[in-house]
Amino acid sequence: MEQEEAESNLQIMHEFLNCLRRQKLEELNEIQNDLQYIKEDINAVERHRIELHRARERCSIKLRMIADDYNVKTSLMDKRGIMNIPDVHERKDACNGSDSQAGISVARKRRVHTQFNDLQECYLQKRRHWAKNIQKQEEREGNPVKREGYHAGLKDFQSLLSSYTRYSRLRVIAGVRHGDLFHSADIISSIEFDRDDELFATAGVSRRIKVFEFASVVNEQADVQCPVVEMSTRSKLSCLSWNKYTKNHIASSDYEGIVTVWDVTTRQSVMEYEEHEKRAWSLDFSRTDPTMLVSGSDDCKVKIWCTRQEASVLNIDMKANICSVKYNPGSSFHVAVGSADHHIHYYDLRNISQPLHTFSGHRKAVSYVKFLSNHELASASTDSTLRLWDVKQNIPLRTFRGHVNEKNFVGLTVNSEYIACGSETNEVFVYHKAISKPAAFHGFNSDANEGEEPGSYFTSAVCWKNDSPTMITANSRGTIKVLVLAE
Numbered sequence: 001m002e003q004e005e006a007e008s009n010l011q012i013m014h015e016f017l018n019c020l021r022r023q024k025l026e027e028l029n030e031i032q033n034d035l036q037y038i039k040e041d042i043n044a045v046e047r048h049r050i051e052l053h054r055a056r057e058r059c060s061i062k063l064r065m066i067a068d069d070y071n072v073k074t075s076l077m078d079k080r081g082i083m084n085i086p087d088v089h090e091r092k093d094a095c096n097g098s099d100s101q102a103g104i105s106v107a108r109k110r111r112v113h114t115q116f117n118d119l120q121e122c123y124l125q126k127r128r129h130w131a132k133n134i135q136k137q138e139e140r141e142g143n144p145v146k147r148e149g150y151h152a153g154l155k156d157f158q159s160l161l162s163s164y165t166r167y168s169r170l171r172v173i174a175g176v177r178h179g180d181l182f183h184s185a186d187i188i189s190s191i192e193f194d195r196d197d198e199l200f201a202t203a204g205v206s207r208r209i210k211v212f213e214f215a216s217v218v219n220e221q222a223d224v225q226c227p228v229v230e231m232s233t234r235s236k237l238s239c240l241s242w243n244k245y246t247k248n249h250i251a252s253s254d255y256e257g258i259v260t261v262w263d264v265t266t267r268q269s270v271m272e273y274e275e276h277e278k279r280a281w282s283l284d285f286s287r288t289d290p291t292m293l294v295s296g297s298d299d300c301k302v303k304i305w306c307t308r309q310e311a312s313v314l315n316i317d318m319k320a321n322i323c324s325v326k327y328n329p330g331s332s333f334h335v336a337v338g339s340a341d342h343h344i345h346y347y348d349l350r351n352i353s354q355p356l357h358t359f360s361g362h363r364k365a366v367s368y369v370k371f372l373s374n375h376e377l378a379s380a381s382t383d384s385t386l387r388l389w390d391v392k393q394n395i396p397l398r399t400f401r402g403h404v405n406e407k408n409f410v411g412l413t414v415n416s417e418y419i420a421c422g423s424e425t426n427e428v429f430v431y432h433k434a435i436s437k438p439a440a441f442h443g444f445n446s447d448a449n450e451g452e453e454p455g456s457y458f459t460s461a462v463c464w465k466n467d468s469p470t471m472i473t474a475n476s477r478g479t480i481k482v483l484v485l486a487e
Contacts (some may be wrong), residue, residue, distance in 0.1 A: 037127045041154050107487065108165040115164070118435045122160060126153045163417050164432045167469065167485035170442035174218045176225045176480035186478035189409060190240040191463040193472075195247045199228070199264075200463070200472055202480065203237035203252060211250075211264055214465070218482055231267050233260070239282045245290035249307075253280035259295045261307055273305055275312050281409075282324045282338075289332035296322030302337055304349060316352050318345070323367045323409075328391070330374035336391070338366030344379050346391055357394045361387055367405075368412035368421075372433060378419050380405065380412040386419055388433060402438040403429040411462035413471060418485075420471055422459025428473045428483065442483055444475045 112119060130153030188204040193214070201211045211229035235254040243249035248265045257276030260269050278298035286292040292313075293305040298321045304314035316337075324338035334356075337345040344359040344366055362381035369379050375392035386400040403410070403423035410422030418439070420430045426444045431437070444457065461474045469485035 033131070034124055034127075037124075037131065041127070044151070044154060107168065111165045111168060112161070115435050115437060118437070119161065119164070122434045123157050126157050129153065160432075160434050164435060164439065167430075167440055167487065169486050170428065170430065170440045170483040171486040172442070172481055173470075173484050174482040176212065176217060187476045188461050188474035188478060188480065189238050191411075191461045191472050191474055191480075192240040192242050192250070193463060193465055194242045194250075195244055197466050201240050201242070201250055201264075202461070202474065203240050204460070204478075205236045206478075207233050207236055209233065209237065209240065209250070209252060209262065229264050229267060231262060231264075234258075238280060241283050241285045241293070243285050243290050244287045251283055251285060251293055253283045253295055255279045257297055257299065259283055259293070259303075259305065261293070271305075271307055271310070273303075273310075273312065275303060276301065281322060282326075284326050286327045286332045287329045288327075292327075292332055294325045294327060294335050296325040296337060298322070302335070302347075304335075314349060314352060316347065321365075323365055324369045326369045326371060326377075328374060329371050334391075336369040336371070336377055338369040338379060340365040342366065342381070344369055344377070344389065346377075357391070359387075359389050359394075359396070361396055361399070364406075367409050370412055370414045370419075372414045372416060372419070376433070378412065378414050378433075380410075380421055382406055382408075386412070386421060386431065388419070398433070398436055400431045400436050400438075402431070402441070403427070408458050408460070408476075410459050411473070413462045413464045415464045415467045418464070418469075420462050420464065422462055422473070422475070424458040426457045426459060426475055428459055428462060428471075430485065440485060442473075442481075444473075444477075444479060444481070 130151060186204060186206050188202050190203050191200060193200045198214060199211050200214055201209055203209045209229075209231045210227035212225060213228050216228075217225050233252065233254060235256040235258065237252050237254050239253045241251045243251070248263055249261055249270065250264055251259065251261045253259050257274070257278050257280045259273040259276070259280055261271040262268070263270050273295075276295065276297040276299055280295050280297040283293060283295040286294070291307045293307065294302065295305065296302050300318050300321060302316040302318065302322055302325055303312040306313050318337070318339060320339045320341035322337060322339055326336045328334035328336070333349045335347050335349060337347065337355075339345060342360070342362045342364060344362075345355040346357045346359065348356050359377075359379070362379065362383055362385065364381050364383040366379050366381050369377060371377055372388075375390055376397070377389045377391050379387050379389065381387075382405055384401065384403065384405045388397040388400070389395070390397055400419065403421055404425050405421070405423060408424055410424060412419070412421045414420075417433055418430055419433055420428060423429055428442045428444075429438045430440045432439045444459065457476045459473060460476045462471060463473075464471045471483050472480060473483055474480045
């Protein structure tokens, strides 16, 4: 029995060591492959740098030839009595520009080292994906594919690296002071740009939709900016959505559950839908079919509306409160629903018996869902995280942490590269979609009056200006700021 036990123990030890050896060999093999990729890419980058250097040298030679030709002509002019005074200011500007560029380069390198782990993971993910594609192509065609050169994976990562290191802070370029327009605790719950980014609308507990001209807010720094259009409503407002085709149409949802489509030009309601039994938190116009509208409510129902009909077209009855709804920008059939059950439900409206997919991961209610592209979906939750999902492959991509959000709707906005949200610390946070930590943030706390607690307000709404580094933000005090990403 002792002999058998000893042999059993040795067998277990042998099995463990073999498993460990296999695992470490796999890790070693992956590291060796990664090192080979890095070596190939270093060579590609160095070759590209040499090409750029040679191009600059050729350009410098041409410029010297032009300068020599110019000097010959000016010396002849001097001999004829025309003075040639060298432009000292231009030389100083050139030197200052060079120093400034060097400073920017150092700052960008510092940003790389700050987020090195995330960037490393992103690079290896893209590089391995490209290598797998090459391997599949070789197997399919039966010919070796040339691996050298500045390949698509490396270009993709360089684009990501450039966009991430380009910005480090948010700068205020304009603001709308609450002054006479707003009184204290006038929470702005929604900000939305119109189809052409010329107008933006705000709405909240003040029971008014206010439309501002963006150019006037930015260019005319008046003490109090007056809206170009103002429309009164019966109830507090929760959400706005501009029609993506009909420029003068905007929809609103309110605390009584009413969904209204407004004509901004006439300041009158075009359609009014009163089927929701409780507060409607969210609504969205379809980008591909401007007549279709989706809304979600505390009555646990998602409703699809057509602006040509007086009753809802579809009704999805869910078991939990609906906090957010959003159409996929590339489809009038696919809708994402953020729910109090901690999940995101992704529906195909052609078959609403069950969702196409349910995304799980948040630990509390999902307050917002927004699409960065046809396949990338961002979500915000009161668990103080944002998450990025791939709705095509039905997989989680990344979790973002840094802001604080435990009980309020603090806003979420996205463009093709950046995700921005508010915080209960009265700040705005911006994340690059490939990096889990904030790329920049800005605080409203400098706006607090004397004697007020800095933490007594929270950011309540954010909205990017289309695909630009500019956004509009608002907080629970009613202060609106226009911010831009800067070096």
